[in-house]
Amino acid sequence: MSQAETRHTPGTPCWVSLMVHGLAPTQEFYAALFGWEFRPGPASLGPYVRAVLDGAEVAGIGQLPPDRHLPIAWTTYLATDDADATAEAIRHCGGTVGVGPLDAGDAGRLVIASDPEGAVFGAWQAEAHVGNTVAGAPGTPVWNELVTRETSAVGKFYESVFGYEEEAVVSADFDYVTLHLDGRPVASLHGVGHALPRDKGAHWMTYFEVTDADAAARRVTELGGHVIKPPRDGSSGRVTTVADPEGAVFTLVRSAP
Structure with missing residues (x-):
């Protein structure tokens, strides 16, 4: 290739x-x-x-x-x-x-x-390194989401810099925008208001695919990390947010078929 x-x-x-x-x-x-x-x-x-x-x-x-x-x-x-x-x-x-x-x-x-x-x-x-060339397999990053206070102003920033088209969820109580390129969804913005972690602030979250979110959460704990949000069913599949032993936070997802 x-x-x-x-x-x-x-x-x-x-x-x-x-x-x-x-x-x-x-x-x-x-x-x-x-x-x-x-x-x-x-x-x-x-x-x-x-x-x-x-x-x-x-x-x-x-x-x-x-x-x-x-x-x-x-x-x-x-x-x-x-x-x-x-x-x-x-x-x-x-x-x-x-x-x-x-x-x-x-x-x-x-x-x-x-x-x-x-x-x-x-x-x-x-140049020589193009980045990720696989997608969807367990152990690979499958999605990236910006967790921020609210999406409207920061959405305009990313749209201006990178040329995204935005698709917002129309909901009074859910502030969520999907970023598209060439008609294809590539990332999302999630406005969480005052639920934004005070010690962490706005941040990009990486989702890694796993074959079993519950087993992976247990494995994280066994390996010295910890579970921040226990496994739960979400719109994208079964997800759990965890941290590695040094505190780096990421999300594990068993994507919905």
């Missing part, structure tokens, strides 16, 4: 990455939970590995310098054809660029930014 065929449409979530203090124990946790194996690189990002499932790269995990005390969280990367232009658009539309644009070796060019509500996300301009 050529790079042209696998290159993601700009705005599509194309990669998820996690920066932690303990790289080796974190690898052990996710290997036991998802069956991931790991390969090194790119070296320009410091100690960094790519998680591999059945030969396909599905996520990245890096090690923070000892003196960096950043929140431990999965970061969603959105595809771009021009990281520098995206960085300018982010600034112009009220976001903040925290890192970059910078080259990650020959893999690509990246930006890490935050939207006007403070949710951190990345933008990835692919």
Whole structure:
């Protein structure tokens, strides 16, 4: 498959990455939970590995310098054809660029930014590394959702920067918007009002597919993580929100057939 065929449409979530203090124990946790194996690189990002499932790269995990005390969280990367232009658009539309644009070796060019509500996300301009090439299999990221206070203003930000079309759920008590590209849903925005965690603020949530959400939640606990929201049936399937041993929060989903 050529790079042209696998290159993601700009705005599509194309990669998820996690920066932690303990790289080796974190690898052990996710290997036991998802069956991931790991390969090194790119070296320009410091100690960094790519998680591999059945030969396909599905996520990245890096090690923070000892003196960096950043929140431990999965970061969603959105595809771009021009990281520098995206960085300018982010600034112009009220976001903040925290890192970059910078080259990650020959893999690509990246930006890490935050939207006007403070949710951190990345933008990835692919070169040798196009990002995720598998979707739907257990152990792979299958959805990304922005959890924020309310969707209207921040929705305009993402629409302006990445060109999404929005489809809102028309409901007085449910603030939910699906983001579409070329008529296809690629991500969502969920406004939760005062239910937004005070210690976490607005954030992007990564959903990983599992074969059994209840068993996976138990496995997380056995491996030293903890369950934040117990398994429950949702519109997308059976879901549970969990945290790894360093506190990175993510959601496990057994997608509805």
